[in-house]
Amino acid sequence: MLRLALANIRQRLMRTLITVFAMFLAAAVATSAMSLALGIARGGYNEYRAYYGGDILVFTPTFVGATATPTAHGAVHSAILYDSGFSLLRTIFPHFQTEGYLGLAQFPYVPISETQLQGLAAQAGVGAVRPKYIMPGAIDRWPVSIRVVAESLTEHLVEGRVPRPTSQDGELEVVVNAYGSPPARVGSSITLDVPVFRVGASGVPQADFSQAPRQYTARVVGIAAWPTREITFFRGPEEPPISEQGFVHSSEVYLDGQVWRTLWQEQSRGAPYPVLAVALSVTDLSQLNVTAGALRRAFPALSVMTVPEIARHVERFGLLDQFYRIPAEAWRPADGEVQQAHVPVELGLTGAILMFASAGMLLAGQMLAGLAERRKEIGILKALGARRRDIVGMVLTEGLLLSALGAVLGFVVVRGLAIHRELANQVSWLEVLRGTLEELLVVFGLTVVVALLFSAVPAAKMSQLPVMEVFRSE
Amino acid sequence: MNEILRTERLNKAFHLGETIYAVSDVSISIPAGKITAIVGPSGCGKSTLLSLLGGLDRPMSGDVLLEGQSYRRLSEDALALMRRRRLGYVFQFFNLIPHLSALENVMLPMSFVGTARAQAREKARELLSAVGLSKRLNHMPLQLSGGEQQRVAIARALANAPSLVLADEPTGNLDSKAREDVVELLTRFNVANSQTFVIVTHDDSVASVAHHVIRMADGRVVNQA
Numbered sequence: 001m002l003r004l005a006l007a008n009i010r011q012r013l014m015r016t017l018i019t020v021f022a023m024f025l026a027a028a029v030a031t032s033a034m035s036l037a038l039g040i041a042r043g044g045y046n047e048y049r050a051y052y053g054g055d056i057l058v059f060t061p062t063f064v065g066a067t068a069t070p071t072a073h074g075a076v077h078s079a080i081l082y083d084s085g086f087s088l089l090r091t092i093f094p095h096f097q098t099e100g101y102l103g104l105a106q107f108p109y110v111p112i113s114e115t116q117l118q119g120l121a122a123q124a125g126v127g128a129v130r131p132k133y134i135m136p137g138a139i140d141r142w143p144v145s146i147r148v149v150a151e152s153l154t155e156h157l158v159e160g161r162v163p164r165p166t167s168q169d170g171e172l173e174v175v176v177n178a179y180g181s182p183p184a185r186v187g188s189s190i191t192l193d194v195p196v197f198r199v200g201a202s203g204v205p206q207a208d209f210s211q212a213p214r215q216y217t218a219r220v221v222g223i224a225a226w227p228t229r230e231i232t233f234f235r236g237p238e239e240p241p242i243s244e245q246g247f248v249h250s251s252e253v254y255l256d257g258q259v260w261r262t263l264w265q266e267q268s269r270g271a272p273y274p275v276l277a278v279a280l281s282v283t284d285l286s287q288l289n290v291t292a293g294a295l296r297r298a299f300p301a302l303s304v305m306t307v308p309e310i311a312r313h314v315e316r317f318g319l320l321d322q323f324y325r326i327p328a329e330a331w332r333p334a335d336g337e338v339q340q341a342h343v344p345v346e347l348g349l350t351g352a353i354l355m356f357a358s359a360g361m362l363l364a365g366q367m368l369a370g371l372a373e374r375r376k377e378i379g380i381l382k383a384l385g386a387r388r389r390d391i392v393g394m395v396l397t398e399g400l401l402l403s404a405l406g407a408v409l410g411f412v413v414v415r416g417l418a419i420h421r422e423l424a425n426q427v428s429w430l431e432v433l434r435g436t437l438e439e440l441l442v443v444f445g446l447t448v449v450v451a452l453l454f455s456a457v458p459a460a461k462m463s464q465l466p467v468m469e470v471f472r473s474e
Numbered sequence: 475m476n477e478i479l480r481t482e483r484l485n486k487a488f489h490l491g492e493t494i495y496a497v498s499d500v501s502i503s504i505p506a507g508k509i510t511a512i513v514g515p516s517g518c519g520k521s522t523l524l525s526l527l528g529g530l531d532r533p534m535s536g537d538v539l540l541e542g543q544s545y546r547r548l549s550e551d552a553l554a555l556m557r558r559r560r561l562g563y564v565f566q567f568f569n570l571i572p573h574l575s576a577l578e579n580v581m582l583p584m585s586f587v588g589t590a591r592a593q594a595r596e597k598a599r600e601l602l603s604a605v606g607l608s609k610r611l612n613h614m615p616l617q618l619s620g621g622e623q624q625r626v627a628i629a630r631a632l633a634n635a636p637s638l639v640l641a642d643e644p645t646g647n648l649d650s651k652a653r654e655d656v657v658e659l660l661t662r663f664n665v666a667n668s669q670t671f672v673i674v675t676h677d678d679s680v681a682s683v684a685h686h687v688i689r690m691a692d693g694r695v696v697n698q699a
Contacts, residue, residue, distance in 0.1 A: 003578065003585070004571070011573035380569045383530060384630075385558020385586045387551045468531040 004381075005397040015366040016402060022359035023406025026450075027443050028414045029355050033348025034439045035418035054130055054279025056292050058112070058120060059303040111274030116299065120278060123298060125291035127281040131273075153224060153254055160186040160222030165258040172218035172259060178225040180251035186223060192216045192253065197268035214267060224254065356446050359406070360454035363399055367458035375465055382467040391463040399455025400448065407447040415439060478506035478638055478670050479527060484536035486522055496522040497533070498693040504686070506637075507668040509660065511675055511684035519693040520674040521642050527672060528561055528640045529553040540638065558586040562631030566643035568623040570615040576602060576626045577611040583633040594633075601629035605659055621652025628659055632669070639663075641673045645680055657683055 009016050112131075121129045153162055153175060163173035172192070176184045184190055193213040200206050226248035233242045255263075264273055282291045288306055295304045378391060386394075419432055486497040496519040504510050504527075512520045525531040527538055529545050538545045540560060545553065557563075562583075570579045580598035581591075589597070602611055605625040615623055624644060631639050641660070645653040661683050664671055673680055681687055689697040 004574070004582070007571075007573045007578070376569070377571060380571060381582075382554065383528070383557065383563050383565075383569075384583045385554050385556075385561075387554040389551075390554075390586070468525050 002397055005394050005401060008394075008398055009401055012366075012370060015370065016405075019359070019363045019366055019402045020406040020409070022355075022362045023403045023447065024410040025406075026352060026355035026359045027407035027410030027447065029410075030349065030352035030443050030446060031411050031414040031418070031439055033352050034442065035415060035435070054128070054307070055282045055288055056126075056280040056295065056304060056306050058278040058280060058295070058299070059276070059305075111276055112278060112302065114272070116302065117275060117278065119299065120280060120295070123291070123295055125282050125294065127283045130279045130281075131275040131277075156224045156226055157222050158225050160220070163221055163254065163256045163259070165256045172216055172255060173221045174218040175222035175224050175254040176220055177248065177252045178223045179247045179249045182251075184220045184223070186220055188220050189217050190220060190253075192218050194263055194267050197264060197271070199268070199271050199274055216263070218253070218255070353446065356450045359403070360450040363402060363451070364454040364458060367395065367399065367455060368461070371458065371461060374462065378462050378465050379467045382465075388463040392459040395459035395462055396452060396455050399451045399459075403447050403451035404444070407443055411440065411443050476506045477503045478541055479504035479672070480539045481527070482537045482539070484523070484526055484538065485534045486519075486526060486531065487534055495519075495693045497526060500536070500690075500693075500695050502688055502695060502698065504638075504670060504672055506670050507664070508685040509664050509671045509673065509683060510686040510688060511673050511681040512688045512690060513675060513681050514690035514696075516676075518690045520690055522693075523690070524640050524642050524672065524674045528563060529557055558583060559634060560636050560638060562634070562636040562639040564624070564627050564631045564639065564641035564644045566646040568615070568620070568627045568647075570623055570626055570630070572615050575612045575614055576607060576618065576622075579615070579626055580629045580633055583630060587634055589634075597633065598629070601632055602626070605629045606655075619652070620648050621655055624648060624652065624656055625659065628656065628663075632663060632667075635667070636669070638670045638672065641671060641675075643674055643676065645675065645677045653677065653679065 117129065117131065120126060157175070158178055160175065163175055171189075174190070174192070176190070182190075192215065194216055195207040195209055195213045196211045198206055198208050231244055231246040233244075235241065261273065264271075280295075282288055292304055292306045295302075381391065381394075415436060419436065480503045481501055484497050484500040485495065487493050487495045498519075500519075500523060512523060514520055522531070526533050529538070529548070540556065543556075548556065570576075571582065574582065577595065577598050580601055581594045584594035584597060585591075599608070599611065602608060605628055607622060607625055607629070610618060610622060610626075613622075615626070618626065624647075628644070631641075644660070645656050648656060657677075657680055660671055660673065660680075663669055673684065675681060687697075687699050688695055689699075
């Protein structure tokens with residue numbers, strides 16, 4: 001029956017070409033709706049996005065320091081330089097840049113107010129709002145840093161679980177670094193020396209170690225290990241070097257954000273926590289620039305930069321470690337602006353679904369129109385012993401083959417272009433593969449559904465032709 | 475007489491303004507391994523009877539029994555399964571699938587019974603060689619003469635080695651030479667394979683090779699010899 005379906009496809013060339021072309025267009029539109037609208041997000045953008053914890057960074061531009069400039073770019077430049085230059089840990093281990101990290105704050109900032117935070121959250125197109133805390137700490141005291149649990153903590157747990165906001169017995173729950181000091185095990189209790197916090201005159205949170213820290217008892221509920229790059233040891237001219245996985249060796253504890261805020265309240269005597277930067281996620285990546293523009297208009301006192309803009313800035317000034325750099329060309333289309341599709345994904349997909357439906361109707365129409373000329377063929381097949389289900393199978397196979405042929409062509413052409421662009425953007429093969437499979441599933445899922453749906457009626461009609469009536473009408 | 479097929483008081487009528495009985499109260503017995511010819515004037519119900527024998531059509535009343543199995547309770551699908559395994563069909567107008575080659579047309583019934591493709595191809599080659607078309611395997615039906623097409627149709631009817639082959643005016647659309655060839659083929663296969671042939675025909679040369687002749691008029695069997 002497959003062979004017969006193939007022969008029919010060859011025989012009815014015009015029908016084949018029309019249907020294949022319609023399916024080609026539908027698959028091409030569906031693929032481009034996903035590839036082009038999400039291409040940047042899926043490409044280099046995703047890597048920067050993970051690094052910064054959002055799609056847009058909002059900074060307070062007012063701060064005092066040697067590298068300060070009044071411009072937004074200057075502020076970001078300085079902030080990145082400050083973060084990467086003075087907090088070496090953050091440069092090497094970008095996962096610290098989520099909600100909390102060790103920051104030996106040196107430059108005084110004017111914090112973003114609570115009203116501004118609420119305003120940012122209420123802005124159209126803004127999804128999650130993640131304040132970026134700079135935690136006071138000291139590198140020579142235990143714990144070096146108290147961090148708020150980050151999303152990535154779960155991935156790095158080697159034992160136990162993440163801490164809860166409140167334990168049943170009221171004890172603090174913490175996760176400790178496996179490579180920190182002193183060593184700890186799950187279920188044991190440790191003492192946290194939490195310093196007195198204060199906010200400096202210019203708004204910078206600081207740890208005041210001139211006063212005695214308060215001791216909190218915390219139960220260790222998990223152990224985490226933070227992998228770094230592979231470390232290579234050179235053992236002399238005769239010996240081959242040895243490479244092994246490195247880990248962060250830092251005495252850190254992680255606890256829930258709500259608990260941390262309580263500690264802050266208790267140790268700062270009720271001072272509000274100064275937020276100096278905010279990472280925002282947008283609800284529609286294709287509207288990234290539009291959302292950023294609206295934020296700039298609504299908050300003229302703040303510096304608003306999209307992550308692609310920051311990425312270009314980082315590349316231009318060589319601010320980050322080479323390891324995290326993506327070539328600037330990746331972000332620079334012909335007109336010098338960050339390339340973003342301005343058609344929302346939903347609209348593109350809606351168009352694609354409509355095109356699939358149209359292609360399906362065309363397929364059904366072509367098949368129904370061919371019903372009269374195929375009466376004899378169906379009659380012969382039935383006389384030779386074909387059952388109804390054989391005829392249905394043959395017609396559905398034809399519909400599927402025709403649709404799949406067009407869909408394959410449309411998908412390969414458009415996805416091929418998208419892959420070319422993604423690879424040029426230094427997107428990893430794994431990301432490209434993941435995106436390709438994801439789109440493949442959607443496009444071919446739609447193709448199969450449309451092909452079966454719209455071939456079903458012609459298939460049913462053909463299978464019901466009474467064999468003798470076919471021959472009598474000859 | 476060892477019978478392969480039997481009918482019991484078959485009736486089939488068409489309603490064309492008035493009710494016309496194409497087959498009326500027909501009870502016949504077809505001997506196994508023989509050639510049976512059904513003859514009679516045009517419109518006497520021969521082809522309708524053949525379609526009833528092949529399970530292509532349902533009678534109003536009566537029954538057909540193939541090797542003792544009644545058609546009456548068989549569903550459409552069960553009849554189709556029976557046709558593909560136990561019956562072969564040869565039509566007056568050949569009825570080859572126009573966009574399949576001669577070889578593919580012969581392979582088609584074998585694909586219904588799940589014969590492996592290579593095996594089906596080999597069997598189809600053998601059958602087409604047996605009907606003298608070994609050099610026409612890959613020709614499309616339109617590239618073949620009427621006689622050649624009918625020979626392909628005969629090869630196709632024999633593809634699954636059916637016990638019974640039904641032929642509806644197999645020579646009706648052929649010239650005299652092709653007619654002789656087809657008659658020779660049918661008799662050869664009958665002798666060689668002991669297959670039963672039921673042939674509806676106007677053609678005396680066909681009727682003359684039959685072991686058993688059923689004569690019909692006005693939907694009724696008027697003579698069996």
